[in-house]
Amino acid sequence: MTEQTIPQPVAASARIQTLDVLRGVAVLGILAVNAAAFALPMDAAMAPEQSPFPLVGASALARWLVEVFFHQKFVTLFSMLFGVSICCGWACSA
Numbered sequence: 001m002t003e004q005t006i007p008q009p010v011a012a013s014a015r016i017q018t019l020d021v022l023r024g025v026a027v028l029g030i031l032a033v034n035a036a037a038f039a040l041p042m043d044a045a046m047a048p049e050q051s052p053f054p055l056v057g058a059s060a061l062a063r064w065l066v067e068v069f070f071h072q073k074f075v076t077l078f079s080m081l082f083g084v085s086i087c088c089g090w091a092c093s094a
Helices: 017-039 042-046 058-069 073-093
Strands: none
Touching: 017 058, 017 073
């Protein structure tokens, strides 16, 4: 039988700083996408066009910016970075 090793944290010198920074940016982008859902009732968050709160002025602009520049892009980025982390960790331990 093979001997199993106990997983240990990665040493700071072995971490890829660029991946850590990109992962942090992705988490902040996901926070921006979900911020409206945190503040609104569930029905309004799921269907903003039916919200009792009108989307006019700065609210409409902010909603448009999040939809165009943030929505699904940061979730995808975070997912890819998570996959890279798993692949790099697996390849390094082999």
